[in-house]
Amino acid sequence: MLAAVLNRIIPATDVMPGAGDVGVARFVDGVLVDAPHLRPHITSLLHATDAGERFASLHETVQDARLREMARREQASFDMLLQAAYTGYYSEPRVLAAIRWGTRFDSRGPTASFDTRSLDAVRKRGPIYRDVSTANRPEPGGRS
Numbered sequence: 001m002l003a004a005v006l007n008r009i010i011p012a013t014d015v016m017p018g019a020g021d022v023g024v025a026r027f028v029d030g031v032l033v034d035a036p037h038l039r040p041h042i043t044s045l046l047h048a049t050d051a052g053e054r055f056a057s058l059h060e061t062v063q064d065a066r067l068r069e070m071a072r073r074e075q076a077s078f079d080m081l082l083q084a085a086y087t088g089y090y091s092e093p094r095v096l097a098a099i100r101w102g103t104r105f106d107s108r109g110p111t112a113s114f115d116t117r118s119l120d121a122v123r124k125r126g127p128i129y130r131d132v133s134t135a136n137r138p139e140p141g142g143r144s
Contacts, residue, residue, distance in 0.1 A: 002028060004056035005049060008063045009085050016098050019089045027088030028081070041077040042084070045070055 003020030006028070012018035032039045049055055049070050055063060071078040089095055 001050050001055050002046060004063070005046065005067065005081075006085055006089075008060065008067055009082065010089050017094055019085055022089070022092045022094050024085055024088040024092065027091070028084045031084045031088075038080055038084075041074075041080050045074050045077040045081060048074065 002025040005020070006024050007018040007020035010019035010024075012021060028042070032042060049066055055066070058066070
């Protein structure tokens, strides 16, 4: 059921897999083990989404309507589910490969070193911020 919900939240496209199809449900389960205080929020949301009928057997438009209703009625819990879903989805190797994250390599060899001379203008300009470190604060009750 969670995989079906995840596939509606992040559906498959021509290029991208659906969240439920790449195992994000396992990731969400792991989040609920590591953060047990989230479990009642997510499980009650899922039970309400699946109430009366099997969510996975519903037509996609009905699934989407049900999820919109849950998002409206249980906004905080739904946001928790969304955060876990997107975190799991964008840490999944198949998703990262589909968006070509980290696959850009220069076939000519190692990347050239960073040229620190490009920072010279910034160094010459000097700081453009207020130093609020404790070393520069006046003593309590003292004058600045």
